[in-house]
Amino acid sequence: MSKTAAQSTPSQRSSVERARAVATRRKPRIRIRYLVVALVLLWAGYHYWVQVRPEAVALQSKEAALTKQLAALRAQHQQLQVQAKRLQDKNYVLTYAAEHYNIVLPGQVPFVLAQH
Numbered sequence: 397m398s399k400t401a402a403q404s405t406p407s408q409r410s411s412v413e414r415a416r417a418v419a420t421r422r423k424p425r426i427r428i429r430y431l432v433v434a435l436v437l438l439w440a441g442y443h444y445w446v447q448v449r450p451e452a453v454a455l456q457s458k459e460a461a462l463t464k465q466l467a468a469l470r471a472q473h474q475q476l477q478v479q480a481k482r483l484q485d486k487n488y489v490l491t492y493a494a495e496h497y498n499i500v501l502p503g504q505v506p507f508v509l510a511q512h
Contacts (some may be wrong), residue, residue: 484487493499500506
């Protein structure tokens with residue numbers, strides 16, 4: 397014995413109506429989920445643009461400055477190595493001392509020029 401929709405009892409009709417009402421109520425929940433996801437994505441984008449991006453730009457500029465400083469220090473290190481190698485040569489040390497400190501070796505005659 398099968399009953400048709402017209403022959404169903406009032407309690408069965410109300411359960412069908414309740415099921416439809418539940419189905420229609422679930423649609424807004426899905427939309428709320430999408431709204432929550434969209435809000436989270438908007439917040440993440442805002443957070444990136446306002447806080448993370450400026451920090452990243454500042455770090456990039458700091459990195460560029462440090463890279464320039466490193467290149468300058470490497471060049472200075474290279475010059476100091478060349479100078480240290482020169483200071484191992486006795487002839488260079490004698491010439492440097494004579495030029496900068498007016499040191500005269502035995503057997504040399506010092507000349508003093510008068511400045512006007």
